[in-house]
Amino acid sequence: MPRKTMVEAIRDAMDVSMQRDDNVVVFGEDVGYFGGVFRCTQGLQQKFGASRCFDAPISESGIVGAAVGMAAYGLRPCIEIQFADYMYPAYDQIVSEAARIRYRSNGQFTVPMVVRMPTGGGIFGGQTHSQSPEALFTHVSGLTTVVPSNPYDAKGLLIAAIEDNDPVIFLEPKRLYNGPFDGHHDRPVIPWARHPQGEVPDGHYTVPLGKAAIRREGAAVTVLAYGTMVFVAEAAVAETGIDAEIIDLRTLVPYDLDTIVASVKKTGRCVIVHEATLTSGFGGELSALVQENCFYHLEAPVMRVAGWDTPYPHAQEWDYFPGPARVGRALKSVMEA
């Protein structure tokens, strides 16, 4: 089985999709000739030509707005916003347009579009290259929001997103691009080449949208996580020795309630972890769902471990990032309750 980094897996997903469907087009800032600042589109312009993969002006609203028009025409744009932190100028086009056009036109026009954007911290990117804005999308009716945690899923989910007939927000945890990251920033980086989830089949396959994956089976407590925090949770479980069940949500909306509920009913405890700021974060939604659906099975209050409600700092990155020590403390706390 070939091994790929998450960057290579994402590129492969676009390559496969562009080969299979002439209507798939890729564009964004630095995406064409250079192949993207994270190299996710490297070689696509040479392979498919500048009509299929090209550079865009620095105008996120323009990129998304043009893609909405292209999608209305019948193309399947898979566009890149260079950092999720740069998404805000495009928010009107995403929320009021892409997410609403099927509904408001009663299906006359649809927007089969993927908006890829690197998300999350861990690279000393400071406030404007580290944010996790997923809750700003999960709150919007009409959007599917995906956060892969490994190369295999990234490729399969991205192909599924491109083939989906509605807009998909595809958040790529940038700290996972080159290897899994468990929050121990002081330890050597493990490359995907040495990790089983770095095994990525060639050719076409999909990972279904809306389906979570159980990364570790356990009986004591359920951990709900996605993106980078899946590996942080694994490290916390290894370090505390608590027999946790770790669920990687993969798609935030539509969420996989059945998998979540079955696990929490089994364990009776739940810890939710995400990098994004705590207040009004997606963890609040997950916590409410667990409470509504599993209340009489709960042995302890649901706990959330999240980024602090501050802007993402630069020098204090590792004081901010919810690492394995914080997750471990939460696990112990719910076990003692």
Next chain:
Amino acid sequence: MSSSRPLSFHVPEPAVRPGGMPDFSDVPISRAGEVRRPEVDVAPEDIRDLAFAIIRVLNRDSKAVGPWAGLLTDAELLEGLRHMMTLRAFDARMQMAQRQGKTSFYMQHMGEEAVSCAFRKALEPGDMNFPTYRQAGLLIAGGYPMLDMMCQIYSNELDPLKGRQLPVLYSAREYGFFSVSGNLATQYIQAVGWAMASAMKCDTRIAAGWIGDGSTAESDFHAALVFASTYKAPVVLNIVNNQWAISTFQGIARGGSGTFAARGLGFGIPALRVDGNDYLAVYAVAKWAVERARRNLGPTLIEYVTYRVGAHSTSDDPSAYRPKTESDAWPLGDPVLRLKNHLILRGAWSEERHKQAEAEILASVIAVQKEAETHGTLHTGPHPSARDMFEGVFEQMPPHLRRQRQEGGV
């Protein structure tokens, strides 16, 4: 302490406010026939002056004069007159229906009928408009059934949009009319994207974007001009300058740029201004821009100089922000009257036939309205089901929406 004199803050004001005498004497109006007609492959830098003139065909004597005249036959002009009269009658009935509580909201076109009615005739089947809320002439001149328009306005059981959209935010894909957004300017860059896609697929269809004077201040307007300029998109970018953005006069959005058309110059986009109340001029300029796009020569920016005679919508009262008689003083006149007088001069029309046509059109609009009302109005009669509300959010209804629909008991 600074040795400079204190700064002062500038807020533009219209020349006249309520209570004053309307005065458009400082608005430069080109004479009919005066502005030249360049070849469509002209270099944009050679026609920069056209962003400041006003292309006009009909003169004060109702004659069609100059290089932009002579494109339309009597039959085509009579059809154009009928479209504008139909739109005006439709507006009158729907405005009244809103006042009668049959719908929540309406927006009329009074004074601006020529812009969308004439533009539509310059397009070919398959071309796509990305309109705002004041281009229903695209539908009427495009042959879209009036019954569907009324049922949309009434949000009744035949509403093609199933009651999901505010009245007049139509969508008619088969008629080249993109779903109207209530958010402003978003459609302008979408039009450019649609046109880019057509070029990417080596298609022959073109797009037209629409925006009002006020919304040119939005960032999506500028994004649209950048993308149109960069990729030479086959798109006609229309600015309908009707002088007023709700209560805000056009000087607040225009700032120091002289004209709205002049905004195109910095992007290297050919920019023309046209008398928006002159059906012949609108058609001629639209035809020129559409041909440019079709011949892969790139985008054109057109400013239609017109005047919004009515209120912005049924929710505002213009007498609170502009003189009541301002529309009478507007120097470019009434588009319906001007075309009518021109047709009479050509010997193709008469006062008598006009009166008769007015009565016929009104009767046919009322007949459609009666039929529409048998299918319900906003608060009475048959209407889309609550169940419809949950459909079409996604192609497949996800489990959480299905649960919510069950909870809602629909």
